[in-house]
Amino acid sequence: MSTAQTKPVVLVTAADLAPQALALLDDFEIVFAGRQPTEDEIVALCETHKPAAxxxxxxxxxxxxxxxxxxxxxxxxxxxxxxxIDQEAAAQRGIAVRAAVGANAAAVAEHAWAQILACAKAVPSLDQRMRAGHWDKSTHKSVELDGRTLGLIGLGAIGKRVAAIGLAFGMRVLAYDPFAKSAPDEVTLVDLDTLYASSDVISLHCPLTDSNRRMVNRAAFARFKRRAILVNTARGGLIDEAALIDALADGTLRCAALDSFDVEPMIVPHPFRDIANLILSPHIGGVSDAAYVNMGTRAASNVIAVLDARAQATH
Known part of the structure; x- marks a missing residue:
């Protein structure tokens, strides 16, 4: 294409994209919507630039x-x-929807383990106590993971990585995934009740759907093994946040760590901020140096693949 004006537009709902992804999109005009753009801002850009992607x-x-x-x-x-993405609305309009599946699997799995270890070893609270002048060597006992049971809800690319690390720690690994036809060696597929009742650590690695929204609710917590650790690097909507607060307060959970929330950014003030046995991070599990490149190039490649296929179909 000879001029920028003739290039189809790709709208990016952010202020940046990895240089490697931009290189793949050299035949397109790139429009950035800015940091955390509002719906109105995205609508205005769509009306102005009429993006193909x-x-x-x-x-x-x-x-x-x-x-x-x-x-x-x-x-x-x-x-x-x-x-x-409203997938039903996209389907009705003939708009393809693609995901960069697995592009950030390593980053999310590593962050899940950072959260599991932070809970089991009380890393944030010990750090705060040290800075306040305390020395808790005679009173503190951490949780040893060797020989304990790790329960995974979701056994996709991320869940499998988390499982492999759990096995390396000497843990027994259970998984619930209604779509998994098989499991890696030494990982046992079980029903959800068995996973809840047996697991010392539960980590969520499933997509959010209408059928599993708030699946970890009061009824679920009642089936948990007492003093379990709960980690969520998936989607905030999987957990009933009010029920989680109670489970942390009454000893059902020893500790929990969240990287995603019902409403993002997390509302301020929020009751989560005052809970000592809750570790928080701002949905950055999939944001690493390598994942930034992987997700960008995969997203760009998916755009090119769909547009090329449709262009060929019209000829």
Missing amino acids: IIVRYGKVNARIMDAAVGLQVISKHGSGIDV
């Missing part, structure tokens, strides 16, 4: 945005979770 990093893409983007052909997620 949207790469979703921050925010949601709903029917209103799709209708504002006349000629939109593909919505490509900069990551694996496509619950932020």
Whole structure:
């Protein structure tokens, strides 16, 4: 294509994209929506630039945005979770939806383990106590993971990595995944009740759907092994946050760590901020130096693949 004006537009719902991804998109005009753009800002950009593709990093893409983007052909997620895209609305409009599946699997699995270890070894609270002048050597006991049971809800690319690390720690690993036809060696597929009742550590690695929203609720906590650790690097909507607060207060849970929340950014003030046995991070599990490149290049490749296929289909 000879001039920038003739290039199809890719709208990125962020302020940046990895240079390697931009290199793949050299035949496109790239429009950045800015840091954490609002729905109105994205709509306005769609009306102005009429993108052929949207790469979703921050925010949601709903029917209103799709209708504002006349000629939109593909919505490509900069990551694996496509619950932020109204997939039904996209299907009705003939817009393809793609995810960068597995592109951030290593990063999320590592962060899940950072959270598990922070809970088991009380890393944040010991650090705070030390800085306040305390020396808790005679009173503190951490949780030893060797010989304990790790329960995984979801056994995709991330869950399998978390399982492998659990096995390396000498843990027994259970998994619940209704879509898994098989499990890696030494990982046992079980039903959800068995996983809840048996696990010392439970880690969530499943997508958020209408059927599993708030699956970890009061009824679920009642089936948990007492004093378990709960970690969520998946989606905030999987956990009933009010029930979680009670489970942390009454001793059902020893500790929990969250990287995702019902409402993001997390509302301030929020009761989570005052809970000592709750560790928080701002949905950055999948954000690493390598994952930034992997997700960007995968998202860009998905855009190119869909547009090329549709172009060939019209000839």
